[in-house]
Amino acid sequence: MRIVWSRHARERFFERSLIYGIHLGEADQNILKQKVKEKQKDGTIKTIFKALDYFFTVIKEETKKQINVVSIWESNEREVGLWKKKK
Numbered sequence: 001m002r003i004v005w006s007r008h009a010r011e012r013f014f015e016r017s018l019i020y021g022i023h024l025g026e027a028d029q030n031i032l033k034q035k036v037k038e039k040q041k042d043g044t045i046k047t048i049f050k051a052l053d054y055f056f057t058v059i060k061e062e063t064k065k066q067i068n069v070v071s072i073w074e075s076n077e078r079e080v081g082l083w084k085k086k087k
Contacts, residue, residue: 002066003028009058009069016072022051031058031067036086048075048083055080 005013013027030049038046040059047058055075061068075083 001032001064003031003069004066005069006071009071012072016056016074020052020054022054022056026051027056027058027072031060031069036083038082044070046079048079050083055083 013024016022017024027049030051031047033049034045034047036048038048040046044059044061047060049056049058056072057075057079058072059070061070
């Protein structure tokens with residue numbers, strides 16, 4: 001499956017990569033795994049993942065062939081709690 005990052009999401013990711021030392025390949029793998037995902041009312045999907053010792057949340061749109069990453073941010077406590085429950 002192909003992963004495409006919107007311009008906004010790519011810029012936000014690269015800011016975080018400088019701060020936390022995470023790599024795009026690592027983020028892509030976690031997004032594909034979709035260990036914790038939650039459907040949103042607007043049809044997008046929220047995916048929560050852990051990279052190194054940090055938690056991130058991604059909003060994405062999916063088709064059978066492609067994942068379009070719309071945004072990424074540091075997970076809040078509720079999102080981290082969801083990830084820990086599904087672990």
